[in-house]
Amino acid sequence: xxxxxxxxxxxxxxxxxxxxxxxxxxxxxxxxxxxxxxxxxxxxxxxxxxxxxxxxxxxxxxxxxxxxxxxxxxxxxxxxxxxxxxxxxxxxxxxxxxxxxxxxxxxxxxxxxxxxxxxxxxxxxxxxxxxxxxxxxxxxxxxxxxxxxxxxxxxxxxxxxxxxxxxxxxxxxxxxxxxxxxxxxxxxxxxxxxxxxxxxxxxxxxxxxxxxxxxxxxxxxxxxxxxxxxxxxxxxxxxxxxxxxxxxxxxxxxxxxxxxxxxxxxxxxxxxxxxxxxxxxxxxxxxxxxxxxxxxxxxxxxxxxxxxxxxxxxxxxxxxxxx
Amino acid sequence: xxxxxxxxxxxxxxxxxxxxxxxxxxxxxxxxxxxxxxxxxxxxxxxxxxxxxxxxxxxxxxxxxxxxxxxxxxxxxxxxxxxxxxxxxxxxxxxxxxxxxxxxxxxxxxxxxxxxxxxxxxxxxxxxxxxxxxxxxxxxxxxxxxxxxxxxxxxxxxxxxxxxxxxxxxxxxxxxxxxxxxxxxxxxxxxxxxxxxxxxxxxxxxxxxxxxxxxxxxxxxxxxxxxxxxxxxxxxxxxxxxxxxxxxxxxxxxxxxxxxxxxxxxxxxxxxxxxxxxxxxxxxxxxxxxxxxxxxxxxxxxxxxxxxxxxxxxxxxxxxxxx
DNA sequence: TATAATTACGTAATTGATTACGCAAATATA
DNA sequence: TATATTTGCGTAATCAATTACGTAATTATA
Numbered sequence: 001x002x003x004x005x006x007x008x009x010x011x012x013x014x015x016x017x018x019x020x021x022x023x024x025x026x027x028x029x030x031x032x033x034x035x036x037x038x039x040x041x042x043x044x045x046x047x048x049x050x051x052x053x054x055x056x057x058x059x060x061x062x063x064x065x066x067x068x069x070x071x072x073x074x075x076x077x078x079x080x081x082x083x084x085x086x087x088x089x090x091x092x093x094x095x096x097x098x099x100x101x102x103x104x105x106x107x108x109x110x111x112x113x114x115x116x117x118x119x120x121x122x123x124x125x126x127x128x129x130x131x132x133x134x135x136x137x138x139x140x141x142x143x144x145x146x147x148x149x150x151x152x153x154x155x156x157x158x159x160x161x162x163x164x165x166x167x168x169x170x171x172x173x174x175x176x177x178x179x180x181x182x183x184x185x186x187x188x189x190x191x192x193x194x195x196x197x198x199x200x201x202x203x204x205x206x207x208x209x210x211x212x213x214x215x216x217x218x219x220x221x222x223x224x225x226x227x228x229x230x231x232x233x234x235x236x237x238x239x240x241x242x243x244x245x246x247x248x249x250x251x252x253x254x255x256x257x258x259x260x261x262x263x264x265x266x267x268x269x270x271x272x273x274x275x276x277x278x279x280x281x282x283x284x285x286x287x288x289x290x291x292x293x294x295x296x297x298x299x300x301x302x303x304x305x306x307x308x309x310x311x312x313x314x315x316x317x318x319x320x321x322x323x
Numbered sequence: 324x325x326x327x328x329x330x331x332x333x334x335x336x337x338x339x340x341x342x343x344x345x346x347x348x349x350x351x352x353x354x355x356x357x358x359x360x361x362x363x364x365x366x367x368x369x370x371x372x373x374x375x376x377x378x379x380x381x382x383x384x385x386x387x388x389x390x391x392x393x394x395x396x397x398x399x400x401x402x403x404x405x406x407x408x409x410x411x412x413x414x415x416x417x418x419x420x421x422x423x424x425x426x427x428x429x430x431x432x433x434x435x436x437x438x439x440x441x442x443x444x445x446x447x448x449x450x451x452x453x454x455x456x457x458x459x460x461x462x463x464x465x466x467x468x469x470x471x472x473x474x475x476x477x478x479x480x481x482x483x484x485x486x487x488x489x490x491x492x493x494x495x496x497x498x499x500x501x502x503x504x505x506x507x508x509x510x511x512x513x514x515x516x517x518x519x520x521x522x523x524x525x526x527x528x529x530x531x532x533x534x535x536x537x538x539x540x541x542x543x544x545x546x547x548x549x550x551x552x553x554x555x556x557x558x559x560x561x562x563x564x565x566x567x568x569x570x571x572x573x574x575x576x577x578x579x580x581x582x583x584x585x586x587x588x589x590x591x592x593x594x595x596x597x598x599x600x601x602x603x604x605x606x607x608x609x610x611x612x613x614x615x616x617x618x619x620x621x622x623x624x625x626x627x628x629x630x631x632x633x634x635x636x637x638x639x640x641x642x643x644x645x646x
Numbered sequence: 647t648a649t650a651a652t653t654a655c656g657t658a659a660t661t662g663a664t665t666a667c668g669c670a671a672a673t674a675t676a
Numbered sequence: 677t678a679t680a681t682t683t684g685c686g687t688a689a690t691c692a693a694t695t696a697c698g699t700a701a702t703t704a705t706a
Contacts, residue, residue: 340692340693344693344694348694379684379685380684380685380686381683381684381685391684391685391686392685392686392687392688394685395685395686395687396686396687399686415683415684417683417684417685418684418685419684419685419686
């Protein structure tokens with residue numbers, strides 16, 4: 001198909017569907033050529049029972065990789081053709097233990113002949129092929145088991161978007177965004193405290209002039225995330241990580257992590273040895289980021305914010321750079 | 324899937340279906356991850372229209388390799404989402420010329436971003452793969468275009484069955500089969516003639532003792548085809564090919580051709596230069612075999628049988644063997 | 647031992663494709 | 677020019693899978 005040259009590999013699903021359709025249609029014709037009263041969709045089930053085994057419905061489903069209702073329907077069809085015998089499971093009365101009838105086994109035996117011929121035919125195709133479809137399918141199944149396509153796309157998107165994200169030091173024009181982004185998450189669960197308002201309204205005076213820092217994440221030039229390093233009151237810590245906010249619209253793209261990393265790097269640049277932060281266990285994504293950055297939960301909790309219920313610290317690697 | 328290790332490649336259809344299902348399911352999740360209100364099945368249609376082209380329904384169907392009703396339904400869905408504009412075709416009023424609306428084009432543009440990420444993700448899979456699925460699909464499509472699977476299986480079956488067929492010289496115990504098989508086809512369209520009965524009842528006296536020959540095709544040991552070489556009255560010909568019959572149950576498996584080839588070979592062995600036969604144009608499969616054997620139709624027709632309406636001859640290659 | 651959770655499996659509804667069919671318009675043909 | 681054939685396309689029916697759901701039996705748990 002010329003079309004798929006243009007779509008690129010994104011259309012792999014459509015392309016697979018087309019080929020599947022085609023092969024299934026031929027399978028039906030092949031069966032009728034052998035005077036087999038059998039539908040292509042029966043194949044996996046008949047194959048699973050062809051040695052005369054007795055199996056439960058869900059067991060067959062698991063084996064052939066389909067859902068149990070689909071197997072259930074196929075079995076109903078086999079039954080109506082007199083190809084099936086059913087017994088009660090010896091111990092478990094929920095089970096519907098099915099096996100092929102003599103008639104069904106006869107069908108299976110004919111099917112084996114058909115299979116041999118189909119196998120031969122497929123080999124004639126495969127012999128003229130430079131790329132092994134069978135092995136390729138195997139590899140794809142295996143790789144998708146390892147990590148589904150969805151996750152891989154998520155990762156690709158993150159990679160791409162990361163390049164559109166820029167972490168810059170705070171400038172006065174970022175104040176409205178600094179305020180808005182923080183107000184957003186705080187008021188979603190709690191009330192703004194007096195200290196919040198002071199810092200959000202006057203970041204220069206309240207944070208920067210006191211030896212702190214603010215970092216801003218720009219996405220395509222627009223501020224979508226902020227993060228502050230406050231000079232710590234506690235002499236045990238150098239900075240407190242606070243006012244950490246990422247716009248909900250931009251969440252889930254790794255921007256928070258980038259921002260956090262930048263903050264830790266900034267602290268390190270300023271010679272910090274230990275960072276502190278206070279947060280709330282309701283804020284799952286934030287905690288996830290903190291842990292990824294290396295923060296460890298403190299055992300003892302001494303509250304500072306009304307909304308806090310967890311405190312964490314990070315011991316910075318004393319990177320004795322030799323360069 | 325371990326199951327497909329056991330089925331062998333015959334289950335290629337089932338295996339493809341499984342992978343298709345899986346990828347399509349992920350595609351749906353991917354779209355929703357990008358907040359795209361779009362179903363995977365829309366993809367080919369949207370792609371075909373993404374540059375703002377106006378196209379007819381069947382034209383799209385042809386392009387994407389699906390049926391027009393399927394496209395028609397997809398277009399209905401796009402329409403209900405306000406993604407489509409329809410114009411009347413300038414000259415042909417049957418045509419429903421459709422294009423994406425501004426909204427639709429916006430969707431297509433977002434889709435392009437998604438495609439880029441999906442492409443990247445697929446490349447990460449492909450990079451870890453030793454067999455190229457994309458190319459393999461391409462090759463399969465191409466080879467199946469050339470000759471469908473059905474034909475290839477038919478050929479494989481013929482090859483296999485040929486090995487179960489044995490062509491042997493006539494022996495007295497074959498007389499009932501020789502009679503039965505010929506009576507079968509003759510009486511299906513015509514009446515038995517006196518000469519028929521003489522030959523069928525007394526093949527030794529009427530055919531063999533007069534310098535002719537009879538060959539029998541055995542399928543798993545049972546006679547399913549017969550063919551006679553009659554000494555010719557006409558001095559121009561050495562033998563007449565006649566009493567050629569293959570059981571309807573065994574037809575379409577190349578047995579007739581094998582029998583014919585054996586008869587021609589037998590004639591050649593006996594030093595024949597020219598063969599003759601008389602048949603009827605109603606007997607399509609037989610004529611097909613005769614032509615394959617190299618028989619040419621005679622222009623002039625001089626009837627010998629009441630059921631004849633065509634006469635053919637074969638000039639044998641004078642194989643001057645040097646061995 | 648009573649209750650909750652899990653498991654087996656069938657039926658119904660849904661989905662995305664197909665084939666079948668019918669109508670209207672365009673084109674070919676006598 | 678009248679009639680037959682072909683073409684475009686929508687709707688309905690069908691098919692093979694899925695998910696959703698309900699019931700009964702079994703197993704785990706309090």
